[in-house]
Amino acid sequence: MSSTRFLLTVAATWAIIGLVVALTMRRRGHDLHEWLVLGVVLGPLVVPLAVERARFHSTGRQTESPERLGGRFDLLAGLDGSIEAVDALKTALRLFGGCVSSVTIVKVLDYDSLSSPSGAELRTEANEMLASVAGQIPIDHVDTRILFGRPDRAIAEYARDAGIELVVVGARGHGASEALFGSVTSRLVGGCGTPVFVGPEDGVHQAETSRRDDHIGGPTQG
Secondary structure: OHHHHHHHHHHHHHHHHHHHHHHHHHHHHOHHHHHHHHHHHHHHHHHHHHHHHHHHOOOEEEOOOOOOOOOEEEEEEOOOOOHHHHHHHHHHHHHHHHHHOOEEEEHHHHHHOOOOOOOHHHHHHHHHHHHHHOOOOOOOOEEEEEEEEEEHHHHHHHHHHHOOOOOEOOOOOHHHHHHHHHOOHHHOOOHOOOEEEOOOOOHHHHHHHOOOOOOHHHHHOO
């Protein structure tokens, strides 16, 4: 009986360590599901691997994009696949379009998508989404970029390093991880050194009334 209890205790401890490591890596910008599997399989043995991976990705910001086109007034929009994020960009361009000379739209993926088997597919999907939105922006200089890591940190660091003057995000995030780990938008507003424009909560309803506009930014854009 004592032997069975000991084995159950070891198994529980093994699983808890793996879960804690997986949650920690998710907060650092890695894929939760991949690290859950590694954590359950490896238990305490996953800790050195996690430390090594975290150190590797902390040495520099990971990005993937074509050459950036600069401008006097740079606006960056973070897209996460939600309609709120696209609506925020539409609203910002309606308000500031005449002053914006370049737009950078970004999608943030976790670090593990750089090397995981499904990573290439995720990057392809992200690039297709970015290209689709970019094609609707009636401004000459539009750049698309994939960032890697924790979304709020990746966006804030890129905006700072690139001299972005305004970051645009949706009022609400996208996906179950938002409820578990908190809002990317709220963390950006609280910790981004660049001004942040948050799209209105009722952006979805506003979008329904503006379907007649052919491009993001609407008819007010020159």
